[in-house]
Amino acid sequence: MRIGSVSENRELEKRVAVTPDIIKKYIALGLEVTLCENYAVHLGIQDKEYQNLGAKISSDENEILRNSDIIIQLGMLNDDKSSYLKENQTLVGVLNPYENKEKLQNLSKKKIYIFSLEMLPRITRAQSMDILSSQANLAGYKAVIESFANFEKAIPMMMTAAGTIPAAKVLVVGAGVAGLQAIATAKRMGAIVFATDVRMASKEQVESLGGKFLTVEGSENLETEGGYAKEASDEFKKKQEELIAETLKKIDIVVCTALIPGKKAPIIIKDNMIENMQSGSVIYDLAAIQGGNTAFTEVNKLVEKNGVKIMGESNILNKLPISASSLYAKNIFNFVENLFDKENKKININLEDEIINKTLFK
Numbered sequence: 414m415r416i417g418s419v420s421e422n423r424e425l426e427k428r429v430a431v432t433p434d435i436i437k438k439y440i441a442l443g444l445e446v447t448l449c450e451n452y453a454v455h456l457g458i459q460d461k462e463y464q465n466l467g468a469k470i471s472s473d474e475n476e477i478l479r480n481s482d483i484i485i486q487l488g489m490l491n492d493d494k495s496s497y498l499k500e501n502q503t504l505v506g507v508l509n510p511y512e513n514k515e516k517l518q519n520l521s522k523k524k525i526y527i528f529s530l531e532m533l534p535r536i537t538r539a540q541s542m543d544i545l546s547s548q549a550n551l552a553g554y555k556a557v558i559e560s561f562a563n564f565e566k567a568i569p570m571m572m573t574a575a576g577t578i579p580a581a582k583v584l585v586v587g588a589g590v591a592g593l594q595a596i597a598t599a600k601r602m603g604a605i606v607f608a609t610d611v612r613m614a615s616k617e618q619v620e621s622l623g624g625k626f627l628t629v630e631g632s633e634n635l636e637t638e639g640g641y642a643k644e645a646s647d648e649f650k651k652k653q654e655e656l657i658a659e660t661l662k663k664i665d666i667v668v669c670t671a672l673i674p675g676k677k678a679p680i681i682i683k684d685n686m687i688e689n690m691q692s693g694s695v696i697y698d699l700a701a702i703q704g705g706n707t708a709f710t711e712v713n714k715l716v717e718k719n720g721v722k723i724m725g726e727s728n729i730l731n732k733l734p735i736s737a738s739s740l741y742a743k744n745i746f747n748f749v750e751n752l753f754d755k756e757n758k759k760i761n762i763n764l765e766d767e768i769i770n771k772t773l774f775k
Contacts, residue, residue, distance in 0.1 A: 417448065417484055419474040419477055426488055428738045430506070430738075432458070438750075443755070446467070447469040450470055456738065478497040482760070483503045485505045486505070488507055501526075504525060504528070505528045505745060505752075506528075509529070526762060528772045530542065549589065551730060560724065564694075564695045566693070568603050580603055584606075587671035588610035589610075591699055593618055599666075609653070658685070658689065663691075665695070668696075669682065696710075
């Protein structure tokens with residue numbers, strides 16, 4: 414059995430699906446690993462490093478795609494590369510079935526098994542494969558670092574003979590994995606941190622990290638069975654809007670992380686709220702790629718409104734590609750290991766396994 418991976422579009426994606434530390438694990442499963450030439454050279458990892466661990470390097474990406482039983486990637490293959498896939502091959506990655514539904518349907522018709530890992534169920538056994546958590550964790554950390562770098566004041570409280578500099582006040586919107594890491598990072602750097610989320614279960618987690626949880630009076634618990642946030646009622650939205658609007662008047666830095674899977678990101682910070690924020694404040698919008706949580710977010714641009722800087726990137730993990738690749742490669746390996754029948758050395762698509770059933774594109 415052969416497992417292969419080819420280059421992503423590096424203008425959009427600098428992460429890789431296979432790192433050197435995972436090669437021996439694939440070989441131990443009985444898989445032959447083939448990667449394209451200069452696979453991770455942009456990360457400072459030379460082909461020799463992979464070869465010394467037992468991987469094969471090929472200069473022909475199309476040949477890798479034709480001959481691999483399992484293909485592992487970050488994102489969806491482009492149309493040209495997808496055309497080389499054939500019956501009974503398995504494609505694993507973060508394939509965005511909401512946006513790429515038609516492309517995935519066409520591949521499925523060719524009897525190609527497609528697994529999109531953002532569809533993993535939130536169960537204990539799937540935690541080691543959970544790419545959303547591992548990548549969101551890094552995104553939350555980096556969003557704080559980026560917003561602090563653009564904030565032109567000190568973050569922690571500083572007492573000097575010339576006077577006291579107050580600690581920066583940070584609001585984190587959305588206390589999922591990214592939000593919780595943002596809270597922890599901001600707190601470690603000396604900020605006073607507030608957080609809000611539609612899921613009441615987040616309150617205890619926020620407070621355990623030293624943040625203050627902002628609760629809408631009489632709030633409802635808007636959490637799906639899978640642990641994701643769901644859309645709020647109009648009444649809840651109005652109450653949350655009033656709470657956030659009042660809070661923002663005293664906030665220096667906002668980190669937005671609110672996303673609804675498969676839908677446009679909810680606009681939580683309206684234009685009138687930004688008008689009432691202090692000049693010099695910074696908003697980092699991690700939801701930018703899905704439309705953004707603010708009224709003015711633009712992907713890969715720093716927008717300034719009334720002295721407030723609003724930032725959002727299409728892929729913040731391109732700024733942490735080595736760490737992100739390391740975690741992603743481990744997630745992917747754990748998924749492939751669960752999919753692989755070690756005794757018979759073949760893929761076993763057991764639909765009674767919740768992990769396999771939920772991630773298989775049907």
